[in-house]
Amino acid sequence: RTMGYMPTEMELIELSQQICGGRVDFEDFVELMGPKMLAETADMIGVKELRDAFREFDSDGDGQISLGELKEAMKKLMGEQLNHREMDEILRDIDLNGDGQVDFEEFVRMMSR
Structure with missing residues (x-):
């Protein structure tokens, strides 16, 4: 949310299921959130x-x-x-x-x- 992305509750559940061992390093975070942030940026700019x-x-x-x-x-x-x-x-x-x-x-x- 700090980065401007507001995930839905369902997206948070999906993401938490993809996290192995309950920890996420930066590379995992980028892999998980990158496509969503990219789509949001494209929507905002057009x-x-x-x-x-x-x-x-x-x-x-x-x-x-x-x-x-x-x-x-x-x-x-x-x-x-x-x-x-x-x-x-x-x-x-x-x-x-x-x-x-x-x-x-x-x-x-x-x-x-």
Whole structure:
């Protein structure tokens, strides 16, 4: 609830049944709550707005934001060119599956921060 997610009583029961041994570490918490937080963020911002923003970044329309596309988007947003190291740091932080690109789910997570 502190993070803005208001689970229903049924969701709390479901989550408690998934917890082994009554303890949850951070990785378990993220695994359990990540999809719910992602859905809530998409609802709050609006899926259409997120998709539109994603399409703006994804200039070649392949469903992924490449390093080059991210660089261009950051330049438009910030009005300045980031160096290669800064771009690598940003991509590493956003690219959760490590494929060198940002997919829509990773984009939504980035926008929810």
